[in-house]
Amino acid sequence: MEHLYTKPSKEDQLKNLNPTKDTIQFLLNYSKALRITKYKQLDFQMILN
Amino acid sequence: MDYNMASDASLVQEYIHGNEQALSTLITRHQQRIYSFIYSKVFDKDVSEDVFQDTFIKVINTLKRGKYNEEGKFLPWVMRIAHNLVIDHFRKNKRMPMFENKGDFNIFSVLSDDELNIEKQLIKDQIECDVQELIKELPEDQLEVLTMRIYKDMSFKEISEATGVSINTALGRMRYALINLRKIIEKHNLILTN
Structure with missing residues (x-):
């Protein structure tokens, strides 16, 4: 019974969700590597290593 | 500048002007809300990770291209992108249903007859x-x-x-x-x- 009452609700479970650190790191690295160069009306996208 | 105290709008402006730390703060600030929202729709951690990643790739591209206009607020804008990507995910799945490998393969889980019986x-x-x-x-x-x-x-x-x-x-x-x-x-x- 105790287990039933102490089990977090579905809403609480949803509140504590986070993406993995790898995903965050990927996004930050992607952002650092991305260069967008404008030429006239064109956007050139480059991913720098 | 104290990034943790800064508003979303000023962080966005900082990021547009080339400050990468501002993006990190924005992601850290809103990651739980956005990820939870995505997960509450798809109920799959791997898919949620993918949608979360695609959401922020769109955010980064839009901001770096200078296409973002601060008409509304940052978070509702990101949530809208996430929402659209979740819909795209379900549309794609409808066209090409995902096969869940649970050992017992059932051909009717991937093939269905759209005609009414x-x-x-x-x-x-x-x-x-x-x-x-x-x-x-x-x-x-x-x-x-x-x-x-x-x-x-x-x-x-x-x-x-x-x-x-x-x-x-x-x-x-x-x-x-x-x-x-x-x-x-x-x-x-x-x-x-x-």
Whole structure:
């Protein structure tokens, strides 16, 4: 019974969700590597290593 | 600048001007809310990670291209992108259903027949027949608009021309027709679902 009452609700479970650190790191690295160069009306996208 | 205290709008401006730390703060600040929102729709951690990642790739691209306009707020904008990507995910899955490998392979989990079977066709015919009877209880003007819109597939402009009333009146009559239909359905305790 105790287990039933102490089990977090579905809403609480949803509140504590986070993406993995790898995903965050990927996004930050992607952002650092991305260069967008404008030429006239064109956007050139480059991913720098 | 204290990034943790800064508003979203100022962090966005900092990021647009090349400060990468601002993006990190924005992600850290909103990651839980956005990820939880995505997970609450797809209920799969791997898919949630993918959608979260795609969401921020779109955010980064838009900001770096200078296409972001601070009309609304940052978080609702990101949530809208996430929401659209979740819809895209489900659309893609509908066209190409995902096969869940649980050991016992069932061919019908990936193949389905979109055509209605005899039972469903009978139920559909019965519902359509019931609805046709129900709409006869509507006032004449509402019945006229509803019939033209649903059964004759006319636009509201065409309906207004045919009935000699304004488009707004035709729209209002359609609205009241639907409200009254719902009331009739509730009154008779009818279940009109397949």
